[in-house]
Amino acid sequence: MRFILPVGLLATTLAIAPVRFDGEKVFRVKPQDETEANIIKDLARTNELDFWYPDDTHHVSANMTVDFRVSEKESQTIQSALDQNKMHYEILIHDLQEEVEKQFDGKEDSSDRHSYEKYHNWEQIVAWTEKMVNKRPEMVSRIKIGSTAEDNPLYVLKIGKEDESRNSIFMDCGIHAREWVSPAFCQWFVYQATKSYGKNKIMTKLLDKMNFYVLPVFNVDGYIWSWTKNRMWRKNRSKNQNSKCIGTDLNRNFNASWDSSPQTSNPCEETYRGHAPESEKETKAVTDFIRGHLKSIKAYITFHSYSQMLLFPYGYTSKLPFNHEDLAKIAKLSTDALSTRYETRYIYGPIQSTIYRTSGSSLDWAFDLGIKHTFAFELRDKGKFGFLLPESQIKPTCKETMLAVKVIAKYILKNTS
Numbered sequence: 001m002r003f004i005l006p007v008g009l010l011a012t013t014l015a016i017a018p019v020r021f022d023g024e025k026v027f028r029v030k031p032q033d034e035t036e037a038n039i040i041k042d043l044a045r046t047n048e049l050d051f052w053y054p055d056d057t058h059h060v061s062a063n064m065t066v067d068f069r070v071s072e073k074e075s076q077t078i079q080s081a082l083d084q085n086k087m088h089y090e091i092l093i094h095d096l097q098e099e100v101e102k103q104f105d106g107k108e109d110s111s112d113r114h115s116y117e118k119y120h121n122w123e124q125i126v127a128w129t130e131k132m133v134n135k136r137p138e139m140v141s142r143i144k145i146g147s148t149a150e151d152n153p154l155y156v157l158k159i160g161k162e163d164e165s166r167n168s169i170f171m172d173c174g175i176h177a178r179e180w181v182s183p184a185f186c187q188w189f190v191y192q193a194t195k196s197y198g199k200n201k202i203m204t205k206l207l208d209k210m211n212f213y214v215l216p217v218f219n220v221d222g223y224i225w226s227w228t229k230n231r232m233w234r235k236n237r238s239k240n241q242n243s244k245c246i247g248t249d250l251n252r253n254f255n256a257s258w259d260s261s262p263q264t265s266n267p268c269e270e271t272y273r274g275h276a277p278e279s280e281k282e283t284k285a286v287t288d289f290i291r292g293h294l295k296s297i298k299a300y301i302t303f304h305s306y307s308q309m310l311l312f313p314y315g316y317t318s319k320l321p322f323n324h325e326d327l328a329k330i331a332k333l334s335t336d337a338l339s340t341r342y343e344t345r346y347i348y349g350p351i352q353s354t355i356y357r358t359s360g361s362s363l364d365w366a367f368d369l370g371i372k373h374t375f376a377f378e379l380r381d382k383g384k385f386g387f388l389l390p391e392s393q394i395k396p397t398c399k400e401t402m403l404a405v406k407v408i409a410k411y412i413l414k415n416t417s
Ligand SMILES: *[C@@H]1O[C@H](CO)[C@@H](O)[C@H](O)[C@H]1NC(C)=O
Pocket: 032, 033, 034, 062, 063
């Protein structure tokens, strides 16, 4: 039985209430061959599947582990189809709404200290950026590099000495809105770096010699939307001409073989590339900033989730970068260091051969611009919680990732002049 609400009331309800995910499921399917891969693609055509991994139905292929979300209503259809075709699958999440609620399992802190073991909304993150500057003005400064389509500020925290000409590393988090552990890591990094300066030998050495630029939330509008309206939001919130669909995938909007994947040209796709390279205000702000500091930036690191990988160029071609041996060596050292803490296993390699072909990514763009060390982390986990990693895993995730990032930074310090 459905209640018919007066149109006005319905509109207000929609405007306020966040989307719920009661009974929604996340399936993991392993197609054994191309025929089975095509069955998944066909199902995606007739049902609304939200692909978690890979991030787009076009990438589904034989032997790949495919994770997607489906509504309660459609999950029966999907399950019967998988059963009928005798496909290998499991249900990773039985009731997504429950997982959405369960991710907030971090310790409540009654003081108004900023907890690094909780997820924070945009307002709290802005307050946190101010606090970091006020606490360590000699070491932290906040730079507004632009604003978003919805006119929110884009803040980069600079950690290190005033000297702009020193070598530096640029890091960004939260380019995809629903990957919440990513901004949590950027907050952790800034806190730990400033706190351990003068105490931890490596961090002291790093900060004595170089600067870090940290953009804690890249896709601010999308991030806000993921808190207030739809936890599963990925893209930004820009309106697209001649389409009812909203948002651009900022990580397809960079000027790196931008128009080479036809499937990214549909505004309704989660991987929509935008109407032109750098069409998004957010992308433009970041690329302008990086171009403006290109002489000093020696490494670019971007943080995503999930799947536990450390990736380097290229995504848009199977061609290897000229220094791929170097990049592979650093990635090995970095992921080895990461595993020492909790034995978390990461795989590493070029994007194209490790995951699949992607165009317009920030990583490839930064590399082609001349930053010779560019890496993308896909943080925890491998799919048990996916984008809904519980808060109780923020601390271990950040601790191990910190080890990996320090290895990269140490390498840069030693090998660039
Ligand atoms: C899938 O994996 C199996 C076993 O590892 C292998 O024999 C087969 O060739 C693979 N198929 C494809 C299309 O990669």
